[in-house]
Amino acid sequence: MNPEIRAAIEELLYHEAYLLDHRRYGEWLDLFTDDVVYRMPVRVTRERRAGSDVDPTAVYFDETKASLEKRVKRLSVRSAWVEENQPRHRHFVSNVVVRPTERPDEYAVRSYFLVLRSRGSDPDVDRVFGEREDRVRHVEGQWKIAARELVVDEAVLHTINLAMFL
Amino acid sequence: MGALQAEHFRKIREAMDRGLLPQWVLTDPDVWALEQERVFPRTWQFLGHESEVPVPGAFVTRWMVHDPVLVVRGEDGEIRAFLNACPHRGTLLCTADAGTQAAFTCPYHGWTFDAQGALIGVALAHQVWGTELCRAEWGLKPIPRLERYQGLLFGTLDPAAPPLVEYLGAMTWYLDLLVGRSGGMEVWGPPHRWVVAGNWKLLYENFTGDPYHVQSTHRSTVELGITPQRVVRGWQVVLPHGHGINVTQYLEVPERPYQRTPEALWPRFREHLNPVQEELLRRAAVLVGGIFPTLSFVSPLHGTGEDLYNFLNLRVWRPLAPDRVEVWSWCLVDRAAPEAYKRAAYKAYVDSFGPSGTLEQDDTEMWARVMQASRGWMVRDKTLNYNNVINYLMGFGRVEPDPTFPGPGTAYPGFVDAVSRSTHRFWLHLLTDGAEEGSGEA
Ligand code: FES
Ligand SMILES: [Fe+2]
Numbered sequence: 001m002n003p004e005i006r007a008a009i010e011e012l013l014y015h016e017a018y019l020l021d022h023r024r025y026g027e028w029l030d031l032f033t034d035d036v037v038y039r040m041p042v043r044v045t046r047e048r049r050a051g052s053d054v055d056p057t058a059v060y061f062d063e064t065k066a067s068l069e070k071r072v073k074r075l076s077v078r079s080a081w082v083e084e085n086q087p088r089h090r091h092f093v094s095n096v097v098v099r100p101t102e103r104p105d106e107y108a109v110r111s112y113f114l115v116l117r118s119r120g121s122d123p124d125v126d127r128v129f130g131e132r133e134d135r136v137r138h139v140e141g142q143w144k145i146a147a148r149e150l151v152v153d154e155a156v157l158h159t160i161n162l163a164m165f166l
Numbered sequence: 167m168g169a170l171q172a173e174h175f176r177k178i179r180e181a182m183d184r185g186l187l188p189q190w191v192l193t194d195p196d197v198w199a200l201e202q203e204r205v206f207p208r209t210w211q212f213l214g215h216e217s218e219v220p221v222p223g224a225f226v227t228r229w230m231v232h233d234p235v236l237v238v239r240g241e242d243g244e245i246r247a248f249l250n251a252c253p254h255r256g257t258l259l260c261t262a263d264a265g266t267q268a269a270f271t272c273p274y275h276g277w278t279f280d281a282q283g284a285l286i287g288v289a290l291a292h293q294v295w296g297t298e299l300c301r302a303e304w305g306l307k308p309i310p311r312l313e314r315y316q317g318l319l320f321g322t323l324d325p326a327a328p329p330l331v332e333y334l335g336a337m338t339w340y341l342d343l344l345v346g347r348s349g350g351m352e353v354w355g356p357p358h359r360w361v362v363a364g365n366w367k368l369l370y371e372n373f374t375g376d377p378y379h380v381q382s383t384h385r386s387t388v389e390l391g392i393t394p395q396r397v398v399r400g401w402q403v404v405l406p407h408g409h410g411i412n413v414t415q416y417l418e419v420p421e422r423p424y425q426r427t428p429e430a431l432w433p434r435f436r437e438h439l440n441p442v443q444e445e446l447l448r449r450a451a452v453l454v455g456g457i458f459p460t461l462s463f464v465s466p467l468h469g470t471g472e473d474l475y476n477f478l479n480l481r482v483w484r485p486l487a488p489d490r491v492e493v494w495s496w497c498l499v500d501r502a503a504p505e506a507y508k509r510a511a512y513k514a515y516v517d518s519f520g521p522s523g524t525l526e527q528d529d530t531e532m533w534a535r536v537m538q539a540s541r542g543w544m545v546r547d548k549t550l551n552y553n554n555v556i557n558y559l560m561g562f563g564r565v566e567p568d569p570t571f572p573g574p575g576t577a578y579p580g581f582v583d584a585v586s587r588s589t590h591r592f593w594l595h596l597l598t599d600g601a602e603e604g605s606g607e608a
Contacts, residue, residue: 058355079385082527157360160530162522
């Protein structure tokens with residue numbers, strides 16, 4: 001891997017996390033290509049011999065750019081109570097591995113994520129964690145996320161909702 | 167019953183008679199202990215849908231509050247439910263959520279059970295066991311009763327419970343409409359599961375008896391035009407045993423009737439429903455309700471613009487503690503619907519009532535806030551010195567049943583708290599072991 005490309009892609013992921021934690025959703029949306037596929041399948045507990053524990057039929061998110069924009073728009077209206085008073089998020093991204101793909105302008109990027117959310121003065125901290133498999137594409141001099149698959153590690157989520165982006 | 171005395175029940179009853187509920191009953195540990203003894207084991211609880219166990223050996227594992235349950239289709243095609251624990255020394259038997267297999271082996275000492283629950287394999291059977299082990303006596307323990315209605319599987323721990331159809335009462339008429347309308351439904355994918363802050367009674371009531379919250383809690387979806395705004399009228403229908411349903415209908419038969427379902431299904435509705443049910447479905451907007459104690463359902467229209475889809479969302483509010491619930495959420499679609507419609511309806515479900523759904527997000531926030539405000543003395547004081555009662559007064563002593571409503575049950579027009587009041591009475595009836603009556607009309 002070219003270390004400069006690797007550094008630029010890592011920088012993109014850290015920048016993305018910063019934008020989300022500071023509610024700069026407009027700029028966050030700009031990090032995605034217009035044809036982005038953003039998915040989070042359901043993880044289940046299966047017998048080892050029963051194969052993959054990622055269920056392709058069920059999802060927590062199955063988003064396009066347009067539907068991500070709609071979610072952002074909803075969070076901004078006055079009566080989106082989940083955003084009132086603004087919960088505090090922290091997106092941790094680590095274990096980044098960048099690999100070339102069949103397309104010269106696109107890289108496969110695996111990373112681990114841990115998202116914590118604190119609501120008001122509630123001592124309960126919401127948490128979501130797992131692995132991300134992204135496609136990062138070079139578009140007009142910029143690195144953008146062209147696909148994201150989020151594989152969560154819990155079969156029973158310990159967050160009261162998924163109002164946050166991951 | 168430890169700390170709870172007749173005096174407490176009398177005070178609860180008196181509050182209920184005035185359309186109120188002492189708020190301390192939501193989170194009180196003594197109430198919670200008594201609910202685990204007298205409410206959940208004596209009622210019918212939802213275990214799943216038969217489409218989740220389609221072939222011999224197919225199984226799902228579920229929970230009836232804290233009892234682990236294995237629902238499995240036997241080689242003979244019969245669906246059975248067992249305590250999901252090895253009878254030898256009590257180990258959780260099957261740790262998977264779902265799958266298909268002919269036998270279940272307990273790893274502790276290696277006993278094996280078949281899909282009918284029989285003990286078929288004992289490790290070192292000939293070396294260490296003699297006649298003292300009678301295999302026939304050591305099969306899996308069945309859940310005392312398992313019955314189904316329209317493909318919905320229910321279990322109860324009470325061998326003497328009334329038959330399921332009797333417990334459901336007139337709810338069967340509405341289940342015919344919701345689940346039986348096209349000849350059968352199927353579950354799309356495994357259920358969503360997540361843990362929320364809240365008391366199970368409040369969550370049950372949110373779906374079953376509280377359409378009033380929609381205009382405020384879910385105002386953002388109206389602001390954005392995600393929830394259809396059309397002229398509707400509605401009823402709240404009180405059913406026995408704490409069950410209830412809310413029906414909203416369009417004043418005019420909509421251009422795309424039957425909740426905008428695909429036209430291919432319409433002849434099936436006419437075939438499977440009686441004319442009264444069919445007419446109700448033709449104009450229906452949203453049907454939302456619950457089967458006491460822990461099952462709720464909603465059959466809405468959701469999507470954007472012209473792309474509105476209908477699905478049936480089933481919810482189990484599995485109580486983990488008085489202030490914590492594991493939500494189980496299934497999306498059901500008509501089996502006979504075109505595949506493309508099923509896919510779109512599932513997506514509409516995820517966008518609205520899934521854990522990331524625009525409707526769901528704000529509900530969970532509200533339930534958490536009720537718990538945050540329920541831990542102090544002004545709420546927990548059982549003598550009600552602080553007037554710590556919550557309000558179920560809507561329509562109380564004022565709104566009369568509407569005799570023109572076509573379905574069974576006691577139907578009140580518009581917004582009322584009739585179902586919640588009836589639910590509370592049935593809950594108290596169970597909690598007091600029948601000392602307080604609570605057949606359940608408001
Ligand atoms: S506990 Fe299961 S075999 Fe002993
Ligand atoms: Fe709601």
